Amino acid sequence: MSGALKDAAIRVERPAKTLRELALDKVREAIVNGYFRPGDRLVERDLCAQLGVSRTVVREVLRHLESEGLVANLPNKGPIVAQLDIDEARQIYEIRGALEGMAARLCAERGSPEIVAALEESLAAIRNSYRDHDMAAVLANTSSFYQTLFTMVDRHVAWGVVNLLTVRINHLRSMTIKTERRGIEGPLQMSKIIDAIRRGDGEGAQRAAMDHVAAASAIAEAVLSAQKPAE
Amino acid sequence: MSGALKDAAIRVERPAKTLRELALDKVREAIVNGYFRPGDRLVERDLCAQLGVSRTVVREVLRHLESEGLVANLPNKGPIVAQLDIDEARQIYEIRGALEGMAARLCAERGSPEIVAALEESLAAIRNSYRDHDMAAVLANTSSFYQTLFTMVDRHVAWGVVNLLTVRINHLRSMTIKTERRGIEGPLQMSKIIDAIRRGDGEGAQRAAMDHVAAASAIAEAVLSAQKPAE
DNA sequence: AATCGTATTATGGCCTACCAAATACTGTAG
DNA sequence: CTACAGTATTTGGTAGGCCATAATACGATT
Numbered sequence: 001m002s003g004a005l006k007d008a009a010i011r012v013e014r015p016a017k018t019l020r021e022l023a024l025d026k027v028r029e030a031i032v033n034g035y036f037r038p039g040d041r042l043v044e045r046d047l048c049a050q051l052g053v054s055r056t057v058v059r060e061v062l063r064h065l066e067s068e069g070l071v072a073n074l075p076n077k078g079p080i081v082a083q084l085d086i087d088e089a090r091q092i093y094e095i096r097g098a099l100e101g102m103a104a105r106l107c108a109e110r111g112s113p114e115i116v117a118a119l120e121e122s123l124a125a126i127r128n129s130y131r132d133h134d135m136a137a138v139l140a141n142t143s144s145f146y147q148t149l150f151t152m153v154d155r156h157v158a159w160g161v162v163n164l165l166t167v168r169i170n171h172l173r174s175m176t177i178k179t180e181r182r183g184i185e186g187p188l189q190m191s192k193i194i195d196a197i198r199r200g201d202g203e204g205a206q207r208a209a210m211d212h213v214a215a216a217s218a219i220a221e222a223v224l225s226a227q228k229p230a231e
Numbered sequence: 232m233s234g235a236l237k238d239a240a241i242r243v244e245r246p247a248k249t250l251r252e253l254a255l256d257k258v259r260e261a262i263v264n265g266y267f268r269p270g271d272r273l274v275e276r277d278l279c280a281q282l283g284v285s286r287t288v289v290r291e292v293l294r295h296l297e298s299e300g301l302v303a304n305l306p307n308k309g310p311i312v313a314q315l316d317i318d319e320a321r322q323i324y325e326i327r328g329a330l331e332g333m334a335a336r337l338c339a340e341r342g343s344p345e346i347v348a349a350l351e352e353s354l355a356a357i358r359n360s361y362r363d364h365d366m367a368a369v370l371a372n373t374s375s376f377y378q379t380l381f382t383m384v385d386r387h388v389a390w391g392v393v394n395l396l397t398v399r400i401n402h403l404r405s406m407t408i409k410t411e412r413r414g415i416e417g418p419l420q421m422s423k424i425i426d427a428i429r430r431g432d433g434e435g436a437q438r439a440a441m442d443h444v445a446a447a448s449a450i451a452e453a454v455l456s457a458q459k460p461a462e
Numbered sequence: 463a464a465t466c467g468t469a470t471t472a473t474g475g476c477c478t479a480c481c482a483a484a485t486a487c488t489g490t491a492g
Numbered sequence: 493c494t495a496c497a498g499t500a501t502t503t504g505g506t507a508g509g510c511c512a513t514a515a516t517a518c519g520a521t522t
Contacts, residue, residue: 019475056477057476064294077503091388094389098329156322285507287506307512308473
């Protein structure tokens with residue numbers, strides 16, 4: 001196993017991603033950052049033209065995004081960007097709470113100083129990003145914080161699930177982060193998670209992580225229900 | 232919303248599934264029930280011939296299964312049936328524990344007699360299937376039990392996640408179920424879940440659900456580590 | 463005989479072109 | 493103004509072909 005790890009460290013980052021992967025990233029990007037709005041139709045041939053690739057590739061990309069939940073396929077009408085459903089968002093936050101709570105508990109129970117150090121580093125980066133009002137960086141560093149939480153205890157599958165779900169609520173996340181008091185409360189709640197982990201309090205770490213997600217969920221819900229009637 | 236629900240209840244099960252969906256189910260089936268073994272190469276053109284469909288469809292199916300985790304894609308070598316990793320299996324069981332525990336707790340907290348009734352019905356079906364030694368039915372009814380747990384409290388997203396993860400360990404499940412004492416202990420643990428839900432004990436329901444998954448996980452691990460050295 | 467190139471094959475990645483069926487649109491006749 | 497017929501749009505699916513790469517087999521050379 002350590003041999004495999006060593007190999008992985010050496011291995012050259014394959015620069016030759018397939019066209020399909022590039023196209024996938026582009027379209028996902030476009031959906032997540034709002035270039036394609038929820039409900040927009042994704043016409044195959046238009047996408048072919050915009051991406052400069054063939055239908056074969058576009059179709060595979062659309063299938064992939066469909067299974068990610070970013071694209072919905074109306075029968076006999078074709079794919080559209082998935083609508084954001086307030087109830088679905090709530091469920092996603094709930095699942096994140098359960099899984100991130102689990103990860104936090106495991107971190108606490110392991111009681112390794114390196115975990116605490118890594119998390120504190122992430123948190124510092126988040127605070128810096130808030131200070132600079134660089135919201136894209138806040139988002140990235142928050143992801144990194146949670147990634148640390150999962151990967152330090154080798155829960156790659158759970159991290160994958162969380163990641164998968166998170167892209168579906170990405171624009172919500174970017175809105176909750178911009179909320180007034182979030183820049184102070186968010187890091188505060190995260191530091192509570194770290195504190196609990198540091199003192200090996202699994203129960204407390206789990207609760208703190210769930211609280212943090214619950215707070216984000218509450219803000220998201222407020223944002224969403226304030227926005228829906230407007231449309 | 233209630234209108235949509237009524238429609239959904241009425242709507243005829245669209246018999247005109249696309250060829251793609253049919254092919255997807257066939258290949259998934261073939262992987263899950265062992266017709267394709269882990270590590271087997273899935274050669275596009277061969278699959279075309281076997282399924283009687285074009286490469287376009289086959290490729291889309293392979294992409295989809297890849298994002299489900301049933302198929303792995305080796306660069307420059309093509310798709311193979313994903314290998315079952317013991318650590319990954321453990322993680323999947325752990326996630327199921329977290330989510331099914333959450334669902335059980337929610338069921339208990341809702342305190343609706345219909346939930347208890349529905350779960351008891353499922354459990355009875357499982358017991359019958361065990362009595363008849365119909366293991367396929369045991370598996371189906373067990374899924375149905377958990378589906379009830381999730382859908383009665385409208386957690387469709389979480390159910391989707393569990394389902395997605397479960398196909399990856401399906402053959403493990405079918406082995407754990409055949410284990411000697413499982414036919415008695417499994418239903419016993421499930422009835423404990425129901426008992427806790429009936430008396431509105433959220434904490435207890437969650438713990439009972441997690442215990443049940445943990446037991447399955449332990450058996451799976453034993454089965455798997457007894458099997459691996461043989462190969 | 464061992465080794466070093468070189469054809470051949472197998473296969474995935476990608477493309478173009480085509481057809482059928484369903485849907486949406488549009489213009490005209492009554 | 494309505495009903496209907498025709499037309500365009502778009503997906504679902506097929507066929508086949510081109511190219512690049514990896515592996516294998518096959519010689520040729522030393």
